[in-house]
Amino acid sequence: MVPVIYDDWRHVPLERKDLIWEAIKQRFTLDAENRSYCMSTVGRLWRSHKTRLRRIIDCCKKQEIQEYEVKTSLPYTGTRRGYARLENDMKMKSAKPSSVVRVDVWMKTHTKELPLIATDMIFNGITLMIAEGVFGKMNVPDFYPSTLFVHMPKDRTRMCLISENMKALRQKGIHVAEIKCSEFSLTPNLLCRVPGLSQSISQGLFELIHEKGFIDQNTYMRNDGHATHWKEALKERKTLLSETNELIPHIQDELNLVFAYHDIHLTNL
Numbered sequence: 001m002v003p004v005i006y007d008d009w010r011h012v013p014l015e016r017k018d019l020i021w022e023a024i025k026q027r028f029t030l031d032a033e034n035r036s037y038c039m040s041t042v043g044r045l046w047r048s049h050k051t052r053l054r055r056i057i058d059c060c061k062k063q064e065i066q067e068y069e070v071k072t073s074l075p076y077t078g079t080r081r082g083y084a085r086l087e088n089d090m091k092m093k094s095a096k097p098s099s100v101v102r103v104d105v106w107m108k109t110h111t112k113e114l115p116l117i118a119t120d121m122i123f124n125g126i127t128l129m130i131a132e133g134v135f136g137k138m139n140v141p142d143f144y145p146s147t148l149f150v151h152m153p154k155d156r157t158r159m160c161l162i163s164e165n166m167k168a169l170r171q172k173g174i175h176v177a178e179i180k181c182s183e184f185s186l187t188p189n190l191l192c193r194v195p196g197l198s199q200s201i202s203q204g205l206f207e208l209i210h211e212k213g214f215i216d217q218n219t220y221m222r223n224d225g226h227a228t229h230w231k232e233a234l235k236e237r238k239t240l241l242s243e244t245n246e247l248i249p250h251i252q253d254e255l256n257l258v259f260a261y262h263d264i265h266l267t268n269l
Contacts, residue, residue, distance in 0.1 A: 002020070002042075002046050004049075004050050004053060009043035009046060017039060020039070024038055024042075083102075083105050086105055086108060087100060090104065090105065144169070144172070144174050146174065146175040146176065147169060147174065147175075147177075148176075148177050148179065149162045149165070149166065149178040150179045151180065152180070152181045152260050153180050153181075153182060154182075154183065154259070162178065181260055182260055183220055183221070183258060183260040185218060186206060186209065188202060188203040188206040188207075189202055190254065191206070191251060194247055194254060195250075197247055197250075197251070201240060204239075204240045205230075205234075205240060205241075205251065208230070208233055208234065208240065209228075209233075212230070214228050214233075220258075221255060221259040224256050225252045225254075225255030225258075226252070228255065231243065
């Protein structure tokens with residue numbers, strides 16, 4: 001008796017609610033005091049019915065879209081708001097609304113948007129540092145720019161993803177290259193790069209790290225700075241630096257760079 005075209009039970013005309021109330025009274029013995037409770041119950045049941053109906057419709061739409069995507073190379077990428085609303089949105093955003101036609105709306109709903117990395121302009125080239133394999137999550141167009149990956153071979157997971165991305169880009173005829181940032185050895189004076197750290201302290205830290213076995217015979221870090229317990233060893237050697245010294249985080253960063261697992265510095269390139 002109440003169509004589902006109404007957005008809210010409160011928008012249902014009073015005349016229709018009166019008809020519902022009269023139909024209820026024909027089945028049950030009720031007085032006017034019971035009307036408020038009965039009508040609120042009807043409203044709740046009506047909303048529940050709309051919810052169930054919406055689930056059925058959404059399920060059918062999803063199935064239709066999936067079947068359509070199987071049949072076409074241009075899958076539907078729009079929302080369930082429909083073409084009419086999308087067309088209205090496009091006209092509101094356009095400087096010349098009359099120029100928006102149905103073809104534009106169709107193209108909008110069948111084209112995947114580029115990620116933020118390439119939406120503002122078409123680049124002549126792009127560099128992706130510490131890449132996360134983003135090409136597996138987006139549609140790479142044929143006009144995608146030449147790409148340079150900068151990564152650390154020690155990070156095996158990302159290196160595999162980058163290899164797959166490079167292969168996919170090359171198959172589309174896109175020029176791609178990579179720069180591998182490898183580890184380098186720790187030297188007695190390397191930590192002098194930290195502003196405010198003297199040469200004597202740098203050499204003392206090198207001797208401490210070497211003494212504790214944190215570096216191998218070729219002075220390469222065995223683990224990255226986070227996994228190396230050099231701070232605990234520093235507490236034992238109180239003559240070098242206090243554990244609260246403001247240079248400690250910067251020393252930590254330098255040790256991370258030496259190991260070359262999750263930090264890159266311009267000197268690596």
